[in-house]
Amino acid sequence: MATQRYISTSFWDDRWIQNLDPSEKLMYLYLMTNPLTNIAGIYKIENRRISFDTGFNVETVNSILEKFEKAKKVYRKDEYIIIPTWAKHQKWETNAKIKAGIEAILKSLSPELVGFLKKIGYTYPIDSLCIPYVYPTSYYDSDSDTDSDTDISLSAQPEPQDSPTACAVDQKGLIPVSPEQTKIAPISQPPPETKKKRGITLTDDQKPLFHAAKACFESSERARAIMYQDKGSTQMHMENLKLFVVRCQNMAPEITADFMRNVLEHFKTIINGKLKGRAEFTPRALITPWIWEMVIGSLPKADDEQTERIRQSIKGMFK
Numbered sequence: 662m663a664t665q666r667y668i669s670t671s672f673w674d675d676r677w678i679q680n681l682d683p684s685e686k687l688m689y690l691y692l693m694t695n696p697l698t699n700i701a702g703i704y705k706i707e708n709r710r711i712s713f714d715t716g717f718n719v720e721t722v723n724s725i726l727e728k729f730e731k732a733k734k735v736y737r738k739d740e741y742i743i744i745p746t747w748a749k750h751q752k753w754e755t756n757a758k759i760k761a762g763i764e765a766i767l768k769s770l771s772p773e774l775v776g777f778l779k780k781i782g783y784t785y786p787i788d789s790l791c792i793p794y795v796y797p798t799s800y801y802d803s804d805s806d807t808d809s810d811t812d813i814s815l816s817a818q819p820e821p822q823d824s825p826t827a828c829a830v831d832q833k834g835l836i837p838v839s840p841e842q843t844k845i846a847p848i849s850q851p852p853p854e855t856k857k858k859r860g861i862t863l864t865d866d867q868k869p870l871f872h873a874a875k876a877c878f879e880s881s882e883r884a885r886a887i888m889y890q891d892k893g894s895t896q897m898h899m900e901n902l903k904l905f906v907v908r909c910q911n912m913a914p915e916i917t918a919d920f921m922r923n924v925l926e927h928f929k930t931i932i933n934g935k936l937k938g939r940a941e942f943t944p945r946a947l948i949t950p951w952i953w954e955m956v957i958g959s960l961p962k963a964d965d966e967q968t969e970r971i972r973q974s975i976k977g978m979f980k
Contacts, residue, residue, distance in 0.1 A: 666694045677732065683897040684717065684860050687904075688725045691715055692735055692742060700759060701766040701785075702747025703778075705740045716907035718862050738777050749784035860896075861903040870906045873918035874944075877925040878902070884942045902944035913974035920971055928956045953978065 668690070672678060678686065688711075692698075695714060697706045708722045715722070729735035736743040753760040763785060767775065779787055863871055878884045878898075888898040909916050925947075932942040935955070940946045947953060957976050963969040 666698065668693065677734070682860075683900045684721065685725050685728065687715060688717070688722070689729070689734070692729075692744065693747075699766055700751060700762040702744035703766060703770070703774075704742055706742050707740070713911065716861055716904045716911070721861065733781070736777075736781055738774060741774065743778070743781070743783070745778075745781050745783045747784075753785070860900050861907060863903060863906065867903075867906050867910055869918050870910065870916065870921050871903060873921050874902055874906060874925060875899075877922055877929075878942065878944065881929065881942050887941055887943050898944045901948050905944060905948050908948075908978050909975050912978050913971040915967065916971050916975070920968060924956070924960065927960050931956055931959065 678689070681689065691711070691714065693702075695706070695711075697704045697710075708719050708726075711717070711722050712719050717725070726735065726737050730737065733745065736745065748763055751759050751763065753763055767778075767785070767787060770778075775787060878888060887894065889895050906921075909921070928947060929942050932940055932946070936952065940949075940952055947956070954976075957972070957978075960972060963972055
C-alpha cells in the first residue's frame with residue numbers, strides 16, 4: 662500500500678512558495694511527496710532519480726537544490742535530502758508512534774550526519790536521544806590521559822610584545838620583517854554570478870514533440886489567450902508542456918509527433934464535451950492527473966501495434 666503524504670492548503674499561501682517559479686514549486690512538492698520520503702524528512706535519493714521523476718535535467722535539479730539550500734528549506738548532504746522543518750509538522754508531541762518513527766530514523770544515521778542536523782537547526786530535540794557525539798577535527802588534547810597537567814595551557818603562553826612590524830621565526834630566533842614585506846596583495850573580486858536559467862531543457866529528440874504539441878494548443882484562440890496573457894502565464898504553461906513531452910518520451914521512447922497531435926486533439930474534444938466549463942484546453946490542465954486519466958483512458962484503441970503500445974505505456978504517467 663502506498664504511503665499517504667498530506668499537504669496543507671496553506672502551502673500555497675506561504676510567501677516563499679508564491680515567489681517560486683513553476684519548476685521550483687514542482688520540485689519542492691516532489692521532495693515532500695516522492696516514494697522515498699519518510700516521517701523524519703531525511704532520506705536517500707539520487708539526483709538521477711529526481712531528474713527522471715520530474716523531467717528536469719540534472720543541471721536544473723542541482724540549480725534548484727542550491728537555491729533551496731540558500732533559503733534553508735532543503736539541504737543536500739552526501740546522498741541524503743534533508744527537509745529541516747519536516748519533523749515539526751508531524752505532531753510527534755502528541756503521537757507516540759510518530760515520535761518513535763522519527764527517533765528510529767535519527768538513531769540509524771551516522772554521528773556525522775546527526776552533527777550536521779544540529780548545525781542546520783533540524784526541528785526535533787536530537788539532544789534528547791542517545792546518539793554518540795563525534796568531536797570536531799579541531800578538538801585537540803596533547804596527552805592521552807583523562808586529566809594531566811601536561812596539557813597545553815593557553816593562559817601560560819607569553820603575551821605577544823607590541824611591535825610596529827611583524828616578525829618571522831627561524832632557528833636563530835625572531836627576525837624583524839620590514840613593513841614593505843608585510844603588505845598584502847589586493848584580492849581580486851570574483852566576477853558576479855550570472856543568473857542561471859531554470860526550467861526544463863529539451864533534447865533534440867524532444868523538441869519536435871514539443872513544437873507539435875505547442876502548435877496544437879496555439880491553434881485554439883482561447884488557449885492562446887490563456888497561455889500568453891502575461892509573461893508568468895507563458896512561462897508556466899511552457900514548462901508544463903515541456904514536462905508533458907519529457908514524461909511522454911520517458912514512458913514511451915518511440916512516441917511520435919503524430920501520436921502527440923492525436924492525443925491533444927482528443928484532449929480538445931473532451932474539454933469541449935465532458936469537461937466543458939470545468940477545465941481549459943491548456944498544458945496546465947493536461948498534466949492534472951484526473952484529467953489526464955480521463956483523456957488517455959478514453960482514447961480509442963489503436964489499430965497498429967506500435968501506437969497501441971505507446972498508448973498503454975503513457976497511461977499511468979501522472980499517477
